[in-house]
Amino acid sequence: xxxxxxxxxxxxxxxxxxxxxxxxxxxxxxxxxxxxxxxxxxxxxxxxxxxxxxxxxxxxxxxxxxxxxxxxxxxxxxxxxxxxxxxxxxxxxxxxxxxxxxxxxxxxxxxxxxxxxxxxxxxxxxxxxxxxxxxxxxxxxxxxxxxxxxxxxxxxxxxxxxxxxxxxxxxxxxxxxxxxxxxxxxxxxxxxxxxxxxxxxxxxxxxxxxxxxxxxxxxxxxxxxxxxxxxxxxxxxxxxxxxxxxx
Numbered sequence: 001x002x003x004x005x006x007x008x009x010x011x012x013x014x015x016x017x018x019x020x021x022x023x024x025x026x027x028x029x030x031x032x033x034x035x036x037x038x039x040x041x042x043x044x045x046x047x048x049x050x051x052x053x054x055x056x057x058x059x060x061x062x063x064x065x066x067x068x069x070x071x072x073x074x075x076x077x078x079x080x081x082x083x084x085x086x087x088x089x090x091x092x093x094x095x096x097x098x099x100x101x102x103x104x105x106x107x108x109x110x111x112x113x114x115x116x117x118x119x120x121x122x123x124x125x126x127x128x129x130x131x132x133x134x135x136x137x138x139x140x141x142x143x144x145x146x147x148x149x150x151x152x153x154x155x156x157x158x159x160x161x162x163x164x165x166x167x168x169x170x171x172x173x174x175x176x177x178x179x180x181x182x183x184x185x186x187x188x189x190x191x192x193x194x195x196x197x198x199x200x201x202x203x204x205x206x207x208x209x210x211x212x213x214x215x216x217x218x219x220x221x222x223x224x225x226x227x228x229x230x231x232x233x234x235x236x237x238x239x240x241x242x243x244x245x246x247x
Contacts, residue, residue, distance in 0.1 A: 018104040025099035026113055029082040030075035038070045040168045044175020052180040059179070065128040066178040069136050070171060072121035077143030079114045083107070084147050129181030132174060139170045 045063075048055075056062055082089075082100045089095035099105065118140050125136035145151045146163050153163040176185050 018102065021099065021103035021105040021109075025103045025105060026109060028099045029079050029105070029110070030113070030117065031078040031082075032071070032075060034074070034078065035071055037074070037168075038067070038171055040171040041066065041070060041175035041178070044172035044177075045179050046175075047172075047185065048176040048179035051186065052183065055180045055182055062128050062132075062178045062181055065124045066132060066174050069121045069125040069128070069132060070139075070174050072117045072124070073136055073139045073143070074167075076114050076117035076121065076140065077147070079110060079117065080143060080147045083110045083114075084149075084152075129177055131181055131184055132177040135170055135173045135177065139167070139174075142166055142170070 082098055083105070085095075086098070086100040089098055090101045095101070100110075122133065122136055122140065125132040142163065146154050146160075154160040173185065
């Protein structure tokens with residue numbers, strides 16, 4: 001197994017020397033192009049308007065603050081995800097092209113970027129409402145639990161899909177607080193989100209199985225599974241399919 005050739009600029013003493021990361025690389029690991037995932041904010045706004053009505057005189061301000069909150073905290077989560085996953089991503093056929101793998105990024109700068117994005121998001125949430133601040137805090141904590149050792153739920157079979165699936169319900173709740181910054185969604189919302197989470201979990205579980213087999217050398221080099229992602233060493237494909245049906 002060899003690294004992606006794009007990651008190697010020169011070789012000295014048998015070790016690849018990577019190009020120093022640029023500003024563009026540090027911006028890239030924030031994955032701002034994934035902002036389309038925040039589309040779940042829209043139904044949150046709609047539900048709040050239908051069930052509560054417009055309960056703020058500063059709708060545009062709350063919407064702007066909510067969008068900045070969602071984008072910044074999600075990007076903070078992406079930053080630590082890409083940095084902490086770099087030793088696994090280098091074995092993946094597509095993720096090996098990520099900046100954290102291809103370039104020599106500096107840890108202190110990466111963590112400063114994460115800290116700055118997280119705090120910008122939390123400050124904007126605080127400026128909007130206490131409800132949004134609470135949701136934004138949960139959003140940021142989810143990124144830590146999912147990515148950072150020793151918790152790192154993404155390396156724990158079956159728990160990873162559960163912990164990751166909370167993201168979209170949190171986005172929906174951010175949308176709710178844009179329109180109604182005073183209250184949280186009523187009890188009816190819990191049933192809707194439970195259904196949404198189970199659908200999300202089923203889809204994500206389905207992704208894990210082909211993800212575990214998508215590498216051409218998966219069966220021939222079984223040990224690579226653990227290098228690609230620790231999670232795969234504890235997963236049985238048939239059991240994952242059963243989990244998908246259960247969800």
